[in-house]
Amino acid sequence: MTVDLDAYFDRIQWNGxxxxxxxxxxxxxxxxxxxxxxxNLDVLLGRPVRLDLEGVQAKLVHARRGGYCFxxxxxxxxxxxxxxxxxxRHAGRVVxxxxxxxxxxxxxxxxxxxxxxRYIVDPGFGPFGSRVPIPLNEGEREAATHxxxxxxxxWTLHVRRDGHAIPGWVxxxxxxxxxxxxxxxxxxxxxxxxxxxxxxxxxxxxADGRVSIMNRDxxxxxxxxxxxxxxxxRSALRGLLTxxxxxxxxxxxxxxxxTLPEWD
Numbered sequence: 001m002t003v004d005l006d007a008y009f010d011r012i013q014w015n016g017x018x019x020x021x022x023x024x025x026x027x028x029x030x031x032x033x034x035x036x037x038x039x040n041l042d043v044l045l046g047r048p049v050r051l052d053l054e055g056v057q058a059k060l061v062h063a064r065r066g067g068y069c070f071x072x073x074x075x076x077x078x079x080x081x082x083x084x085x086x087x088x089r090h091a092g093r094v095v096x097x098x099x100x101x102x103x104x105x106x107x108x109x110x111x112x113x114x115x116x117x118r119y120i121v122d123p124g125f126g127p128f129g130s131r132v133p134i135p136l137n138e139g140e141r142e143a144a145t146h147x148x149x150x151x152x153x154x155w156t157l158h159v160r161r162d163g164h165a166i167p168g169w170v171x172x173x174x175x176x177x178x179x180x181x182x183x184x185x186x187x188x189x190x191x192x193x194x195x196x197x198x199x200x201x202x203x204x205x206x207a208d209g210r211v212s213i214m215n216r217d218x219x220x221x222x223x224x225x226x227x228x229x230x231x232x233x234r235s236a237l238r239g240l241l242t243x244x245x246x247x248x249x250x251x252x253x254x255x256x257x258x259t260l261p262e263w264d
Contacts, residue, residue, distance in 0.1 A: 066245065087112050146159055206222070
């Protein structure tokens with residue numbers, strides 16, 4: 001199975017260059033994260049999440065849906081390979097909410113080397129992700145929204161939110177095999193301890209900000225200003241999908257969410 005570049009470029013509204021340069025990589029990542037949202041609705045609907053290229057393209061490209069890290073990184077890696085990049089696939093432990101010792105390796109991201117510089121490429125980290133490649137160094141941090149630091153054999157992604165720096169994920173930067181992501185995806189999509197099984201998690205970049213949903217809490221960032229609201233019901237959630245996320249999913253009218261018993 002090969003990636004359908006024409007369909008993908010149409011999906012992300014891309015008509016720029018495809019030469020394997022940093023400028024191309026950065027622009028593609030920005031376009032990808034600006035048009036394909038982060039979402040876990042299939043997990044909550046009890047549907048299998050496929051990581052084969054055919055399945056990922058069918059969902060994220062042709063059905064114009066979103067997905068989580070495994071789906072985003074799988075698709076983006078295939079696109080990069082098709083136009084001459086050599087991405088390497090890696091796994092990380094997300095430490096946004098749990099300590100490192102309690103965090104399984106359930107995040108997928110890429111590295112790409114261009115002209116001797118190695119970059120972190122992470123299109124599937126939702127509202128915490130960078131929309132452009134991150135140099136794999138320990139350089140200037142003052143003005144950065146995302147940067148990497150190293151301690152021993154581990155690298156940590158740092159994210160600046162509301163003026164504070166927080167760790168996002170930790171990795172040893174080992175090259176992973178595709179089967180490792182299948183195992184991690186099975187845990188994420190089915191295990192009762194997985195946050196993806198227990199709550200709604202949606203995020204999409206907009207022209208002037210971002211819209212994020214965590215269960216019933218909605219945050220709309222627009223032009224540097226933030227507005228919050230609470231979803232009254234599933235119908236309102238469906239409305240936000242069509243308004244901001246670019247797709248309609250009637251099945252969410254019957255969505256079962258373990259952490260929202262009042263919706264049952």
